[in-house]
Amino acid sequence: MRDAVGNYFDEFSINAPAILHNGAVLYDFYTNTVIYKKTIEPERKQAVLRVAQDHPEFGIEIYSDERVYILQECFETERFKTKNYDVIYGMPDEIWDRPWAKALIVGREEELDEFEPTFKRDYDSGYSARSGKFYLDIVANDVSKGYGVRCLAEFLNINRDNIYAVGDNMNDYEMIEYAGNGFAVENAVKELKKIAKKIVPSND
Numbered sequence: 001m002r003d004a005v006g007n008y009f010d011e012f013s014i015n016a017p018a019i020l021h022n023g024a025v026l027y028d029f030y031t032n033t034v035i036y037k038k039t040i041e042p043e044r045k046q047a048v049l050r051v052a053q054d055h056p057e058f059g060i061e062i063y064s065d066e067r068v069y070i071l072q073e074c075f076e077t078e079r080f081k082t083k084n085y086d087v088i089y090g091m092p093d094e095i096w097d098r099p100w101a102k103a104l105i106v107g108r109e110e111e112l113d114e115f116e117p118t119f120k121r122d123y124d125s126g127y128s129a130r131s132g133k134f135y136l137d138i139v140a141n142d143v144s145k146g147y148g149v150r151c152l153a154e155f156l157n158i159n160r161d162n163i164y165a166v167g168d169n170m171n172d173y174e175m176i177e178y179a180g181n182g183f184a185v186e187n188a189v190k191e192l193k194k195i196a197k198k199i200v201p202s203n204d
Contacts, residue, residue: 002027002066003085016156021063021101022131022171023148024139026155036151038140039099040126047124048103048138055115059106062091064098076106076134102139109133129171130189137171146174167192168203 002025005018009029017028017035026035052060052072059074067086070077080087107115116136120128128138145167153163165172165179168188176182176196184196185203193199 001063001068001085004083005029017152019145019148019152022129022137022139023143023145023151023175024101026148026151035155037099037101038143039101040103040138040140044124044126044138045096045100045103047119047126048105051105051119051123055107057107057111058115059104061104061106062095062100063102063104064095064100069095074106075108102137105136105138106134107136112136129169129173131169131171144174145172146176146178149175149178166200 002020005020006029009018017026019025020027024039025037027033028035048060048062048071051058056072057074058072059077060071062069062071067088068080069091070087070089071091073089105112105119112130112134116130119136124138126138126141127143128136129144131137149163149165152158153160159180160178161180163179164181164183165175166183166185167173167176168185170189170191172184173192173195176184176192181198182196183198183200184192185200187202187204188196
């Protein structure tokens, strides 16, 4: 989210726009402008609603207009109490018609491991990827961190050979694959480590 990244942006010497929401948004903090934004296709929202109806054990979060809307709470919802994000519990009707940058299905690792193939087969065949043990991220088709890095590189006229990227989970896959220098941390998922050019120390 913009606020999550913005909390740290001034602490680093960053002179370029930031890639947000797993590649769905390219945002320039210096001019406070959105360079590009791709939102989830409207027809895919029904898949998210069906998951909420069929699986009360999962948390469902919607990211729209830089706010988090909690459609369904779970054990991980508590993490927002330590953040300063704009979190709204419940889904006002109008949010179904608003653009969504991302939707998040949250569950325990073993439950998500079992559910992820079912979700992609029976609920939504669009782009989704695990961003952690507890999170399955849903973004617009053709969007990924790799897509975001490619758009930023084209915007700044940077050659792929001069791009360095590091990641730990499957939402980093396309980014590591695209970057001329794609690294995985030691505790990354094995699929990411297979395509990385180098393994770097654990992010723990």
